[in-house]
Every structure is written in structure tokens, then in C-alpha cells.
Amino acid sequence: MQNSSTIGFIGAGNMAYAIISGLINNGTSANNIKISDTNEELLSQRKSEFNLEVFTDNSELVEKCDIVVLAVKPQVLLAVCKDIKDSLNDNTLIVSIAAGIRSHDIDRWLGLGRHIVRTMPNTPALLNQGITGLFANEHVSDEQKSTAKSVLDSVGSCLWVDKEEMLDAVTALSGSGPAYFFLMIESMAKAGVALGLDENSAQKLSIQTALGASMMAKNSEDSPHELRAKVTSPNGTTQAAIEYFQDHDFEITITHAMRAAFDKSHEIATELGEAE
Ligand SMILES: NC(=O)c1ccc[n+]([C@@H]2O[C@H](COP(=O)([O-])OP(=O)(O)OC[C@H]3O[C@@H](n4cnc5c(N)ncnc54)[C@H](OP(=O)(O)O)[C@@H]3O)[C@@H](O)[C@H]2O)c1
Incomplete structure (x- = not known):
């Protein structure tokens, strides 16, 4: 400034x-x-x-x-x-x-x-x-x-x-996005508890993993796709989980969820903008 x-x-x-x-x-x-x-x-x-x-x-x-x-x-x-x-x-x-x-x-x-x-x-x-x-x-x-x-x-x-109009897309991605990651962190922590971890440990592991992965994605020269490929050994544990995600429409779910946020953003803008 x-x-x-x-x-x-x-x-x-x-x-x-x-x-x-x-x-x-x-x-x-x-x-x-x-x-x-x-x-x-x-x-x-x-x-x-x-x-x-x-x-x-x-x-x-x-x-x-x-x-x-x-x-x-x-x-x-x-x-x-x-x-x-x-x-x-x-x-x-x-x-x-x-x-x-x-x-x-x-x-x-x-x-x-x-x-x-x-x-x-x-x-x-x-x-x-x-x-x-x-x-x-x-x-x-x-x-x-x-x-x-x-x-x-x-x-x-x-x-x-x-x-x-692209601000509706920004809203659907980064505006609402923190909540998507909170949901992921929350879900992974709950799944960790289901696997036998105590709540505090599961939450700590989940939050730090999200932070570490974000920092890697931000700082690495590799794309997120390449980073994922590098940590996914054939027939390993990560591959087992990723395959399950993919077989259960993970990417399609995200696309539809963000489309819902985009449509809502458009609808709210129209409604609020009609005021005199
Ligand atoms: N928080 C976020 O992460 C975030 C992210 C993206 C965009 N935004 C946008 O940023 C804007 C501000 O959000 P915020 O979280 O900072 O809201 P906030 O904490 O509620 O602050 C708004 C302030 O404006 C005051 N206010 C109400 N009527 C006023 C008037 N006529 N004249 C002057 N001040 C008045 C409010 O007082 P009272 O509380 O007494 O009404 C309140 O102190 C919102 O439009 C929100 O959509 C926020």
C-alpha cells in the first residue's frame, strides 16, 4: 500500500x-x-x-x-x-x-x-x-x-x-475449502479411533498429517499427483486406501460437493443483490 x-x-x-x-x-x-x-x-x-x-x-x-x-x-x-x-x-x-x-x-x-x-x-x-x-x-x-x-x-x-462469476468458483474452492479439510481431518481422526488409537493421539496424527502434506504440496517441485504417486508403493498400505477411495467415487463426490457450493454462492449473490 x-x-x-x-x-x-x-x-x-x-x-x-x-x-x-x-x-x-x-x-x-x-x-x-x-x-x-x-x-x-x-x-x-x-x-x-x-x-x-x-x-x-x-x-x-x-x-x-x-x-x-x-x-x-x-x-x-x-x-x-x-x-x-x-x-x-x-x-x-x-x-x-x-x-x-x-x-x-x-x-x-x-x-x-x-x-x-x-x-x-x-x-x-x-x-x-x-x-x-x-x-x-x-x-x-x-x-x-x-x-x-x-x-x-x-x-x-x-x-x-x-x-x-469466477468468484463463485473461488468461494466453492478456497472460501468454503477450509471446512472440507476440517471434515477430512475429523473423519481420519474418527477412523483412527475405530482402529484403536485414543482420541487425542488420533486428532494429533490427523492434524499434523494435513499440515505436513500441505507444506509438501506447497514447497515441492512435484505436483500433488506426483507426490501421491511417490508415496504410493505398489501393493502397499497407501495403495490399498487410495484404491478404496477411487472405487467409491471420491473425486466425483468432491466435484459434486463443490458444484453445490458454487450453485449456492450464485443463488445467495442473486438473492442479496436484489435488495434496493
Ligand atoms: N470470517 C471469515 O473467515 C470470512 C471469510 C471470507 C469473507 N468474510 C466476510 O467478511 C465480512 C466480515 O466478516 P467478519 O467475520 O469480520 O464479521 P464480524 O466479526 O461480524 O464483523 C462485522 C462487524 O461489523 C459491525 N457492524 C454491523 N453493522 C454495522 C454498520 N451498519 N456499520 C458499521 N459496522 C457494523 C458488526 O457489529 P455487530 O456485531 O454489533 O453487528 C461487527 O462488529 C463478512 O461480509 C464476511 O462475509 C469473512
């Missing part, structure tokens, strides 16, 4: 906390960050954590910022947009992290022609291990794109999509 830009967060909850922590850890001065929220207790907590300026009036915050991050729940985004519409200036960059609300609906709610980057972060952002999909509308300049990316880079990595 440019050192001189001022960034304001509307909504001081979990995601705002994660991104602000990331920005400050990466060298952004707290003097260039502001927050507004309706929850005064939370605001005073954030003020003492980060020593930054806080507001209970969203429009007052917006007047003082070059970049505004919409970090409220999707259900209150329309009300927030109505609140701030007349206080934005023509160059304000809007970065929405609200799940599901499309950029053209935000643009309509804010008065047309706004510079909007819509993003889809995921929960590991809370540990700086997130991945965020980003989409920029036609009013966003290259410089604004790089500013928006630098904000989300503070909580992990980023990936641009050219078509906004």
Missing part, C-alpha cells in the same frame, strides 16, 4: 482485525488506518490494540479515507452503502470483503461509477495463511488494483479473476 494512502475499515470484526494486524506487521502506520463500527465496546478494544482513530459514524470515516474496506456482514452492506454514498469522493477505492455481494450491486447502492474491487478471502486469513480471490470492476485502475492486492496480501496470498 502507498505510504500516504489512508485506509478505512467499516466493520471492526474478525476479518478487519486480521487485515489490520497484517497491514501493521507489514509496516503500514496506524496513523493511516481508521475503523468505524456500530459496536462501541469493540471499537474501544480496537483502539487500545492498535492505537488508531475510530468512528461510530461510517460517513465521517469515509470522508477521511482514500481506500474504504467494506468489512461488515453481507446482510448489512446495503444499509452501510446508503450511509456512506454521499460522503465518498470520486476517487475513493472500495474494497469489499463481504461474501456474495456482486460489484455491480455495490456500485448501484453507492451511486454508479465507483472504483470497486470485490474480494473473497478465507478463514486462514486470521492466521495470515489465507488466500483471496479478487475481481476489479471496469472503473479500477492498475494502480488501484495493486493497492487492493497489497491490502489482502497482508493476510496471505492473492489471485485475480477476470470474470466476476
Whole structure:
């Protein structure tokens, strides 16, 4: 982020906390960050954590910022947009992290022609291990794109999509994805208990295996497919399990599950965007 830009967060909850922590850890001065929220207790907590300026009036915050991050729940985004519409200036960059609300609906709610980057972060952002999909509308300049990316880079990595519909695919993969891995960890731990391990040991083995495998997949030059082939000796234990997965439609199940998430994401976006 440019050192001189001022960034304001509307909504001081979990995601705002994660991104602000990331920005400050990466060298952004707290003097260039502001927050507004309706929850005064939370605001005073954030003020003492980060020593930054806080507001209970969203429009007052917006007047003082070059970049505004919409970090409220999707259900209150329309009300927030109505609140701030007349206080934005023509160059304000809007970065929405609200799940599901499309950029053209935000643009309509804010008065047309706004510079909007819509993003889809995921929960590991809370540990700086997130991945965020980003989409920029036609009013966003290259410089604004790089500013928006630098904000989300503070909580992990980023990936641009050219078509906004692809954020539904990002939602189905990385947005909802942490829960798929939690289910896998949980199921493997339960299966370990069924094989005689105690619960704590089974959970520890399952979690550390997921972490180790992810780190190998991330750091290795081999693809996940090649890594799997390397650890699957012919007629060995891993092959016995993998064959069972494959004979029972593991990949098809995942494809269908993600299609269900994709369709749901599309449906929610349409429903929420219909509000006036
Ligand atoms: N958490 C995640 O992992 C994740 C991942 C991807 C996307 N997101 C998106 O990120 C956004 C924020 O999520 P979060 O988990 O940080 O939510 P959160 O913890 O509930 O924070 C939202 C904050 O906004 C406040 N608020 C409500 N109405 C407001 C208004 N009119 N003006 C200003 N502030 C208002 C809320 O106060 P009250 O609590 O008093 O209502 C709350 O403090 C959501 O849209 C979510 O879809 C989150």
C-alpha cells in the first residue's frame, strides 16, 4: 500500500482485525488506518490494540479515507452503502470483503461509477495463511488494483479473476475449502479411533498429517499427483486406501460437493443483490 494512502475499515470484526494486524506487521502506520463500527465496546478494544482513530459514524470515516474496506456482514452492506454514498469522493477505492455481494450491486447502492474491487478471502486469513480471490470492476485502475492486492496480501496470498462469476468458483474452492479439510481431518481422526488409537493421539496424527502434506504440496517441485504417486508403493498400505477411495467415487463426490457450493454462492449473490 502507498505510504500516504489512508485506509478505512467499516466493520471492526474478525476479518478487519486480521487485515489490520497484517497491514501493521507489514509496516503500514496506524496513523493511516481508521475503523468505524456500530459496536462501541469493540471499537474501544480496537483502539487500545492498535492505537488508531475510530468512528461510530461510517460517513465521517469515509470522508477521511482514500481506500474504504467494506468489512461488515453481507446482510448489512446495503444499509452501510446508503450511509456512506454521499460522503465518498470520486476517487475513493472500495474494497469489499463481504461474501456474495456482486460489484455491480455495490456500485448501484453507492451511486454508479465507483472504483470497486470485490474480494473473497478465507478463514486462514486470521492466521495470515489465507488466500483471496479478487475481481476489479471496469472503473479500477492498475494502480488501484495493486493497492487492493497489497491490502489482502497482508493476510496471505492473492489471485485475480477476470470474470466476476469466477468468484463463485473461488468461494466453492478456497472460501468454503477450509471446512472440507476440517471434515477430512475429523473423519481420519474418527477412523483412527475405530482402529484403536485414543482420541487425542488420533486428532494429533490427523492434524499434523494435513499440515505436513500441505507444506509438501506447497514447497515441492512435484505436483500433488506426483507426490501421491511417490508415496504410493505398489501393493502397499497407501495403495490399498487410495484404491478404496477411487472405487467409491471420491473425486466425483468432491466435484459434486463443490458444484453445490458454487450453485449456492450464485443463488445467495442473486438473492442479496436484489435488495434496493
Ligand atoms: N470470517 C471469515 O473467515 C470470512 C471469510 C471470507 C469473507 N468474510 C466476510 O467478511 C465480512 C466480515 O466478516 P467478519 O467475520 O469480520 O464479521 P464480524 O466479526 O461480524 O464483523 C462485522 C462487524 O461489523 C459491525 N457492524 C454491523 N453493522 C454495522 C454498520 N451498519 N456499520 C458499521 N459496522 C457494523 C458488526 O457489529 P455487530 O456485531 O454489533 O453487528 C461487527 O462488529 C463478512 O461480509 C464476511 O462475509 C469473512
